Amino acid sequence: MSAAVRRLADGLSGEDREHVAAMLLALRSEGIAENRILAAFEATPRTLFVASGDRDRAYDAFPIAIxxxxxxxxxxxQARIIQAAAIEPHHKVLEVGTGSGFAAAVMARLAERVTSVERYRTLAELAEERMASLRLGNVTIAQHDGLEGYARFAPYDRIVVQGAVGQLPLALAAQLKPEGILVAPIGRAGAEQVLTRFVAREKHIDATPLGAIRMIALSPGRAAAL
Structure with a gap:
């Protein structure tokens, strides 16, 4: 672990604290009201999850290339998706699409255990380094085809899909506990999707639309390179 990564993990600068305060105000204005979620976002430095040249934009309200x-x-x-999942302290969570690892780090502060799967080896390895720097020992990062879920630790109380899918992935739904919740953006890439909450009932799955959202598509398979 580099010294720079350790410094980012260990504390925020005064300027970063101002950015965090602005982010929290913005989240509240977007309807993120649960104090546990706000506290988890506050405690997770976004500057650790972007390239060094993007750190001054880490808290901005637009996507950042990684x-x-x-x-x-x-x-x-990310806060809308996490809030929709209604994560409790005793929950076991599966995240599909680790990306930078930021959402996994936030959810690790909300849940008992988070398993996050990522198709790109580079992203998985970087996320593992970031979890170690934050001393988050309740997160497992695995390179895997996320649309297959991760049967090793199934079933899960919550499944969070961090990318657009055309419909509910049945392989993921099969790994939910009874009354478990799966949250996913449903729709095609390049257009607005519908953030949807699915609840596993005894003989069916309830679906509740939660409003428009826009995310990049979730790709199937495990990347052969990168």
Missing amino acids: ECGQTLPPPAV
């Missing part, structure tokens, strides 16, 4: 052609979504988008 490795492997992916993006770090804006704080409000």
Whole structure:
């Protein structure tokens, strides 16, 4: 772990604290009201999850490019998804699409255990380094085809899909506990999707639309490179 990464993980500068305060006000204005979620965002330095040249923009309200052609979504988008999942302290969570690892780090402060799967090896390795720097020992990062879920630790109380999918991935739904919740942006890439909450009932799955959202598409498979 580099000294620069350790410094970012250990504390925020005065300027960063101003950015965090502005982010929290913006999240509240977007309807993110749960104090546990706001506290988890406050405690997770976004500057650790972007390239050094983008650190001055880490808290801005637009996507930031990261490795492997992916993006770090804006704080409000990630907060909406996490809030929709209704994560409790005793929950076991599966995240599909680790990306930078920021959302996994936030959810690790809300749940008992987070398993996050990522198709790109580079992103998975960077996320593991960031979890170690933040001393988040309750997160497992795995390179895997996220649309297959991660059967090793199934079933899950919550599944959070960090990318647009055309419909509910049945392989993921099968890994939910009874009354478990899956949250995913449903729709095609390049257009607005509908953030949807699915609840696993005894003989069916309830779906509740939660409003428009825009995320990049979730790709199937495990990347052969990167």
